[in-house]
Amino acid sequence: MRNALKLVFVTVPLVAIGAGILAYIIANSPPPERITLTERATPVRSIIARVRAVTPSIAGFGLINPARTYEAIAQVGGTVDYVNPGLAKGAILPAGAVLVRLSPVDFNLAIAQANANIRAAEARLEELAVSEVNQTAALEIEKQALALKEADLDRAETLFAGGTVPQTVRDAARAALLAQRQKVQNVASTLALLPTQRAVQTEQIAVYRSNLETARLSLERTELSLPFAARVASTSVEVGQFVRVGQTAAVLDGIDAAEVEAQVLIAALRNLMHSTHISTDAVPLDPSAMTEALRALGLSAEVHLRLGQDVLTWAASVDRISDTIDQKTGTLGVIVRVDTAYSGLEPGRRPPLTKGMFVEVILKAQPASGVVVPRSALRDGQLLVADADDRLQLVPVEFDLVQDGIALITGGIAEGARIVVSAPSPAIPGMLLAVTEDRALMARLAAEGSAE
Incomplete structure (x- = not known):
């Protein structure tokens, strides 16, 4: 009990002293400094x-193809007499070059035969003209003879009526008259047939002349010439070979221009049209309508060929839209034309645009x-x-x-x-x-x- 009282008497004064000291410190200390929060700027x-x-533009990719291709197809059959020495794959031939020539012998004979037929038919026509003159004169003579026979019959009838001549004389006069009438009829019939014979002969001459033109045309077709400068793609003919009608002797690719069917996304194409303020709602996904719309845009085009680190560029023009849409990829073929495919060649640095090259096509609208x-x-x-x-x-x-x-x-x-x-x-x-x-x-x- 005493220990507890001692503890109380010791502790209470100490607590009181501590509280007094704390109160004094608080009363005499300065107030705490206030911290003002500032807004932090975000960098x-x-x-x-x-x-x-x-410049609005879209890109597409495709393969180079010649704008024109010539197939040397035989229009007549015959044996090959001549093959151009330059007709080899990869060679370039000028416009007008003779590629293949067939033997003209059969066609020259056909021309000679047609000329002979025409001359014979014309001679027959002249013969008919002479015959008409002769038959006309003969008809006049026979008519005069007929008049005499009619007079003879009249006399015989008079004499027979008077009993001067027997009936046989009268009958003979009648028979002579009928025979003469038959001659007149025969000559008249011959004359009547002459216009028809002349018309038939005239038509026959027309047929022979047609045969002559056909033979001449066939003779011209024995020579296959190149209509434009081109590179040989393939050849399948040799001297001495018989060529059938419709057989392809060679295929050549024109070098004056090239085409690329670049596949572009339809969505990108419509966005390009939208950027030029053309309503895409008014343009259906129809190739012909899209072609007209693109022409109205006045698009320009460039063809890029990548060779290692170098990119070669050719100016091109938008020609038309392909006739089909790829439903799987959502792309449409835009066909551009390069008119300078073989221009500005630099060996080892700038090759021509030849068939099969993979290129990039850039289509550009107005800025x-x-x-x-x-x-x-x-x-x-x-x-x-x-x-x-x-x-x-x-x-x-x-x-x-x-x-x-x-x-x-x-x-x-x-x-x-x-x-x-x-x-x-x-x-x-x-x-x-x-x-x-x-x-x-x-x-x-x-x-x-x-x-x-």
């Missing part, structure tokens, strides 16, 4: 909005103006913009073109605005930004967006 990168002209931004900066039709107070703003914009890594803004953004290209997460409108201008990106956009 972002930006570019300055600049209006530039951009369009707008603000060029990175494609990644466009989000759901909006851009992130830093205002004058470095606050984040979400601005709805209009755009006509999205290609490769850029988008072309045509409305909703003013030139000189600061467009945020590194979006903060989360992006809260009104948040404070620490803006850094990305000059490297601006230079790259200027290069990618420049109109050529």
Whole structure:
């Protein structure tokens, strides 16, 4: 009990003393320093909005084919007399070169036969003309003889009536008259047939002349000539070989122009049309309608051939649209024409565009103006913009073109605005930004967006 009381008497004074000291310290100490919370700026990168002209373009790939191909097909049969020494695969022959010549012997004989038939028919026609003159004169003579026979019969009838001559004399006169009438009828019939015979002979001459023209045409067709400069693709004929009608002696590819059927995405093609303010809803996915629409755009084209590290370029023109759409890949063939496929050749550096080369085709529309931004900066039709107070703003914009890594803004953004290209997460409108201008990106956009 005593120990407990001692503990109380010792502890209580100590606690009281400690409380007094603490109260004194609190009463005489300065108030605690207040800490003011400040807003933290989020670092972002930006570019300055600049209006530039951009060339809308799409790319496709395809194989080179000659714009024209000539098949040397025999139109007549015969034995080969001559084959052009240059008619070998890969060789280039000029326009007008004789490729193959067949033996003309049979056709020369046919021409001679036709000429002989014409001369014989013309002689027969002249014979008919002379015969007509002779028969006309003969008919006149026979008619005069008929008049005499009629007079003889009249006298015989008179004498018989008077009993001077017997009946036999009268009958003989009648028989002579009938015989003369028969002669007149025969001559008249011969004359009547002459116009028909002359018409038949005239038509026969026309047939013989047609045979002559056919023989001459066949003779011309014994020679197969090249209508335009071309490279030999294949040949299958030799001297002494018999060639049948319809047989192909050689195939040659024209060198004046080349074509490429580039496969392009239909969606990309429609976007290209949209960028030129042509309503894609008004253009059905029909090759003929698409062809007319592309011609209205005035598209230009380039053909690129990659040779190692080098890329060779040829100017081309959009010619037409392919007749089919690939449903599996969603692509449409756009056929472009290169009129300088064999121009500007440099051995070892710039080859001609020959059949089978795999090339890239770039289709370009007329340049369009707008603000060029990175494609990644466009989000759901909006851009992130830093205002004058470095606050984040979400601005709805209009755009006509999205290609490769850029988008072309045509409305909703003013030139000189600061467009945020590194979006903060989360992006809260009104948040404070620490803006850094990305000059490297601006230079790259200027290069990618420049109109050529």
